[in-house]
Amino acid sequence: MSVSPMETIFNVFNETADILKEELSCTYLEALAETSENFFQGDVLQTELSEVTKKRLLKKYSEIKLESYTNETIRKAFQLAILKGMKDSSQPNHQMTPDSIGLFMGYLISKFLEKHSAVTILDPAVGTGNLIFTILNHLDAKEANAFGVDIDELLIQLAYDGANLQQQPIQLFNQDALEPLFIDPVDVVVSDLPVGYYPNDEGASKYTLKADTGHSYAHHLFIEQSMGHTKPGGYLFFLIPNGLFESPEAPNLHRYLKETADIQGILQLPLSMFQNPGSAKSILILQKKGLGVQPPKQVLLANLPSLSNQQGMQSIIEKLDQWLAENKA
Template sequence: MDNIEKLFNNFLDCVKCLQEALNVSLGDALVETFDNLENNQIKVELGAPDKETVQKLSQKYANLHYDQLSPKIKIQIFTLLVLKAVNEDGLDVNQMPTPPAIATVIAMFMLKLLPKEKLIITDPAIGTGNLLFSVVRQLKNSNHSKADFELYGIDNDEEMLSFADIAAHLNKIDIEMFCQDGLTPWMFPSPDVVVSDLPVGYYPVDDNAANFATKSVKGHSLAHLLFIEQIIKNLRPAGYAFLLVPQTILSGKGGSDFMPWLSEKVFLRSIIELPDNAFQNKFNQRSILIFQNHGKDARNSEVFLTKLDSFKKEEDLIKLNVKLNEWYTKNIN
C-alpha cells in the first residue's frame, strides 16, 4: 500500500503541475497527463504549457518509470486520481466511479446468465467507465463469449467521456462512445446486455420525460426510473440488464407503484441488496437489479433475493456464488 500511496502522490504532483500551467480543472489536467504518458509526448498548444513547464514535466514523467508499471497499477492509480478529481472539481455524486466490489458481484451473475456468444454490451450512463470496464475485464479473464464483445457507452458529460476514454485505453478495451442524453434515441445496434450504475435524481427535460410511462404526474420525473424504461425499450428480445439502482424503488412506497409496472414489462431475475456499510447514509442505499427482456425462450422464474453483509469478507462472496448456483440450477438451467 505504501508503494501505491507513493506512486499516487508522484502522479498527482505531475497532474497538479500541468493544472497550474494550463489553468484548467484537476480532471482536465488528469486526462491530459495520461494522454501525454500514453503517447510518450507532452502536448503543447498555443505555447502552453511553456518550455520551462515542459522541462519540469519531462523530469517528473521520467521519475514515474511509467513504461515499467503494470496495466493493473496504471488503472488503479488512474481510478484513485479520478476520485480525487471528482471531489476537488465539485462534480455530481452520480459521477463517482462505481466501487470494484460491485462490478465483481455483477460479473458473477453475468458469467452465469449470459449466453456464450458474441455480445453487444452498453452502458447508457457510462460516467468514468469504471463499472463497465471492470465487468468486461472479468468476463475476458474468464474467456466468456471467447472475449468477443461489441461495446458502446453514452454520457452527456464530455469530461466523464474523457475519463472513460483514458480508462478504456488503459484496460485495452475497444468501445464506441456517444456524448448525448441517454434518454434520447440510441445511435447503435440494440444491445444484448446493459450494465449501468444509474444516475439518481430528477430529470430536468420535462418535454422528453412526457414520452415515458414512468414520468411523474407533477414536477420533474425521476431519472433512474426513466432510464430503466429506456433500457427496456432498447434491449434486444431476451436481453439482460444488470443495474445499480436506489433501494427505495424496489420496496416501500417507492416500489409499490414501480415494481408492479416493471414485473409486467420484464422477467425479474434477481435483487441483491448491498451491504449497509457500503454507503454513507441509508438514503444512498443501492441494490443490484437484474432482469431479462421478454422474447425468444425467456420465461418467468423465481426471483433470486439476497442481501450481502459485506464486500470485505471473501466467504460472503463464496456463499453468494453457492446460492446463485443453486438458484440457477433450479430455475434457469
C-alpha cells in the same frame, strides 16, 4: 519502502496532473484528462507550455511503460487519481461506483452469460467508465464490445482516456442518454442508475414511465431507455436505491416491468457500504422478455454480506450457482 505497481502509475498521473493544473490554471480533473491524453499519445499536446515544463512532463512519462502493467493495475491507478480530483470537486454527479460492486457485477454477468463467447454491453450513465472497465477487465474469456453514454463532457473525456490507457474496446457518446441513442440493442445493460428528477419534461413525455404531473424520475426513464436498447432475452444489471419500489411512481414501474421483463434477482448490498442508510442500494437483475424466454421459477433474493467477508460471499456464490442450475439450465 517498496512501492506497488499501482502506486508507481498513480504517482506519475498525480505529479504530471499537478504540473498541468498549475500551468494551465485548470482543475485537477481537467489536468488529469490532459495528462492522460499526453501519456497515451507519448507526447505533450499542450502548445502553450514552456520547453522546460514539456521536458519535465516527458521525463515523468518515460518513467513507466504501460504495456508492462495489467489493465486492472492501470484502472486502479487512474481511478485513484480521479477520486483525488473528485474530492476537490463539489459536483454531485462526480461520484464513482465502488470497485467491490463492479467486481461483483462482473462476476454476475459472467455467470448469467456463461454460454456467450462474445457480448455487447451498454452503460447509459457511464461517468468516468470505472464500472464498465471493472466488468470488462473481468470478462477475460469473452470477446466484448462496449458502449457508454454520458452528458458530462469532462467525465466522458476521462472515460475515453481510461479506455485508451487500458486498450478497452468501447464507443463513447457525449449526450443526454434519455434523448434518442444511435446504439443497436445489446446483450447486457449495466448501470449505476442516476437517481433524481429529469428536468426535461418534453423529453420525458415520450416515455411510458413519465410522471403524470411534475418532473419524471430520471432513474425510471433510464430503466425504460435501457430496455429499449436490450436484445430480447438480454440482461440488465442495475444498481438501484433500496426504495425504488416504494416511491409514489412505483405502481407504474411495476406495471411496466411486468410487461417488458422478468425480474431475475434483487441482491441487497450491505448497509455498511453506505455512509447514510437512506442512500443504500441493491443490484436489480432483469431479463427482457422474448420468444422462448422463460421467467425464473423463483426470484433470487439475498442480502449480501460485507464483500470482504470471504465465508459469507462463498455461501452467496453457492446459493447463486444453485439458483442458476435450477432456473437457467
